[in-house]
Amino acid sequence: MSAAQLEMPGMPKRLFPATPSKLACFSDCPRRYRFSYVDRPTPAKGPAWAHNSVGAAVHAALRSWYELPIDKRTTAAARQLLYGVWSPVGFRDDEQAARWRARAAAWLTDYVTGLDPTDEPVGTERTVGCTTERLALSGRVDRIDRRGDELVVVDYKTGRVPSTDDDARGSPALAAYVLGVRRTLRRPCSRVELHHLPSGTVASFEHTDRSLANHVRRAEDVAADIGVATAAVEAGEDPDVAFPTAPGRQCSWCDFRPSCPTGQAAAPARETWSFLAEDDAAD
Structure with a gap:
């Protein structure tokens, strides 16, 4: 039964549950949105990316740093927290992962040095x-x-x-x-x-x-387009037509590249470490 059929006469219109990433996914490529949020089981994804491993480790370390007692919020603690959550996934090899761990630890040290450990975030x-x-x-x-x-x-x-x-x-x-x-x-x-x-x-x-x-207006416009595409599939339209691809260079790094022949034809695959800074080789 569709969402429209579940709505009772006279009841408020059902709100579309959205996150920024969900709306951005559809704006970038309706087909990727379908793979992410509509198709079940979810189609196979490609490998993880090194730059995402870097970002995830830094975010996790900073979150944990603020969870420490104030007197424990030191630069050394921040580095140790980063080491504890570091993942080598996506890097070319262990040597590259180790160099980037050191680089991320240096960023974190510099950043935490400028923070007041007694300043509690909300x-x-x-x-x-x-x-x-x-x-x-x-x-x-x-x-x-x-x-x-x-x-x-x-x-x-x-x-x-x-x-x-x-x-x-x-x-x-x-x-x-x-x-x-x-x-x-x-x-x-x-x-x-x-x-x-x-x-x-x-x-x-x-x-x-x-x-x-x-x-808000732009977000609601995207949500309306998602609703139209979803309703079309529920009415029997071909999902590939309702959620078309938006081929381009972004197909080189799309998570769903292995499941999308159109994306594979649009651009060559990138290495999973290729979004790291260009001066990586000079380290």
Whole structure:
């Protein structure tokens, strides 16, 4: 029975449950969305990526660092936490994984040196949510800081390119987090920050009601397109037609490349360590 059939006359319209990653998945490629959220069992995925291993370890170490007693929040503790969660998955070999572990530990040391260990975040890896006219929107925030009377959304970045203020302004995820923080924690929140550990830089943006409304409108448009595609499949349309591919260079690193002949034909596969910084070979 479809979602539309389950709705009772006179009842409020069912909200679409969404996360920033779910909406971004459909925007990038409807076929990838179908593979991720519609098809069961989920089609086979490709191998894990080294840059994701780096990011996951840094995020986990920072979360655990804030869970330590204040007097234990040291740079040495941060490094040990990173070593404890480090995974060599996706790297070319053990030697490359070891070099990148040392590099990530150096980022973490520099970053933690600039933190006040007595400054308790309002939340780390905190799930927040809100509703709009069409969406039940939720997401998990890396860190929520208290700055005076307001809360600030902090997102850690470990990619090869430093974040910019335009990245902070244009991020649908950060806008969703602001709305979620406001609704979940009932506190003022407008500022979002991207903390890029490799460069030690911080990109930021102060959201307004207008900027948030623009993000909500775009998110609801994507959700509406997902609803149309889903309803078409329920009505008997070919899933490949309802959820078409969006072939391009991104097919080189799509998780579902092994299950998508169109993607395989669109671009050659990349090595799982190819998103690491270009100066890797010089280390």
